[in-house]
Amino acid sequence: MNLASCCHFFHTLVKIGYNKTSNAMKARSDMDKIFDSLNDAQRSAVETIDGPLLILAGAGSGKTKTITSRLAYLLDSVGVPSSQTLTLTFTNKAAKEMRERAMGLISQNSYPPLLCTFHKFGLLFLKFHIHLLGRSNTFVVIDSDDKKKILKKINADLPTALVASEISRYKNSLIDPKEAYAQAELTNYKHIAKIYEEYQAYLLDNNLVDFDDLLCLTYKLLDENDELCTQTSEKYRYIMIDEYQDTNELQLRLLQKLCSTHNNLCVVGDDDQSIYGWRGAHVRNILEFDQDFPNTTIVKLEHNYRSTQAILTVANSLIEHNRSRLGKTLIATKPSGEDVKVLSAHDETEESQKVAKEIRRLLDSGVRANEIAVLYRINALSRSLEEGLNRAGVAYKLVGGLRFYDRAEVKDLISYLRVITNVHDNFSLKRIINKPKRGLGKATIEKLELSAMAASKSMFEFIDTLSDGELESLARKKSVSELRSFIREIVELRDIAEEAIYQFIDQLENRFKIKETLKGLPDEADKISNVDEFYGLFRDYIKQNPEASVAEFLNDITLQSDQDQVEGESIYIMSIHASKGLEFEHLFVIGMEEGFLPLIGDGSDLEEERRLGYVAFTRAKSNLTLSSVNSRFYKGRRTELQKSRFINEAGLCEGSLILEKNTAYKKGDLVRHKIFGAGRVEGVSKSGREFKLLINFGGNKRDILASFVEKL
DNA sequence: ATGATAACAGTTTTT
């Protein structure tokens, strides 16, 4: 749902009140069909509507189906007005998918329920209530790049990435600059707190809002206005949250406010798939949900409809090595299938060669390219893989990487639009004032900005009101005339945007020759096609929302990452993080070595690394191949590497195939156990899906599962 | 103001 229609939606709710429940008979038979398609656990999750509910949804267990069915049940069977429900996700993609699936289940005559991302909800809420904080709702949402630019300007010495993440941490812990300063002990942190204070002042001055503000200002409003809080909570009587394992402290507290009057909170997630701890997500939110929300009902969805038994066995045994987890075991609904394979290679070149060869073989046997994917823990591993795929003539699509809206040429366009909708936006103005070149350098721009500030005017206003003579004392003569025409074009475009929006793009390109100025730059063709794509997006948006303004378009796209990957005739390669939520018939995971997966470094968490392994493995539907190398070229040097411990923990050994064939251990092998130390294998037997070894530790004989020892 | 070089750091990234 776009911003325009969402706002309309908010208004409509107020005006028409609740919609009437649909035809009960019809709803009943539709609901019966939905229930028939659910398993027992899913059905019980759908029918539990009052009080806190934790749905532990394992990978591939029909999570989306369960949430959407529950929504349909609430609306069509229980008769809850759609306006009283709120469903939040993390990504636009998830929201879109869920909305589409929910629409197919919910009876047509109910108004679409509010189903959007956390941040979009924040945006909508602020549009309606930010005035209570003494701010105007014409604020602009900035992205993390904009944020870094602002921080860089404020601070010169400390690394902006660090400052940005610390400020984010403060905001997500609801710590204001004063408190941050008070609690800082190191001088660096005092310094960061000062930067934080200046940054906040800058945002306020320019009426900007960053991603974190969308949530923390929303929280602040609810926290400081009891009446608004009660009213909002009563409005959304049934709340559902997707991917709950990825929520942070602020999101938890926001949810506590939102359901303070009813506690009808249903969260869906998987503690075993929590892979964003480094970004502030708190696994504890899902682990201790029943402590935050007493009298919680817990439903586990453990039936897996995605992967073969063989793949699930491997994934289950890996994740069992984690201690902090609620504990569940995926149950296969598919037959055993092919064994999980382990490739080993001497180096990354051979690895990519082997993987490419396997992929070639699959393609030649008629497998469709988009059913194949290769995953890696760090993006740096993509290079050798890409080379190998190129050599083998395998077309691939790299998912992730630099996002569409983050590309320089697209950001320039966005800045143009921002200046056109708000000429006082100094920040965006500075980005484009010398694009295309108008002979203004860093020094001149700085001078203009300072003088404007001294005159208490925005740069645009300042330039516009100055005489040519006055301007010439700040910039060279040639630049002054360029500036004049720049100002004129912006004003004219603003009028066009208001009066003839369908002409807007053509006029923009005409006046500023955006595409022409890209000629001669590296990757010229890509850049021009990105500009064209952006133009297309704008036109589509206007076509779909004829009443929308440029400002609405801008706020909407700031919250968007490029989502829909076009299906083509190429295989996919991506990081494990980027693969969350996806599935592939044939999956390769490369870089299964100590130091890469698990990645070891400061702040690394072995259990989170293991969950990453688990997420990776559970993307596979019928074939899973892992690969490891003896040495890898990384950061300019070649490093000797050992096989990932996860290969062993997953019950796999070199050459693979522990399921039916020989175990890697035989009588007489020397092994080491974490507690008992070194010992000799005296017997091998099978225990469930794993091998059990009888080991003699210096006279002390014990039965131990093979995955708990390592070979010497 | 602009382009060329040196110095440097280097996971994962939903909004």
Added chain:
DNA sequence: CTGTTATCAT
């Protein structure tokens, strides 16, 4: 080995 940023001549 990469890509990004700071600094220095032109």
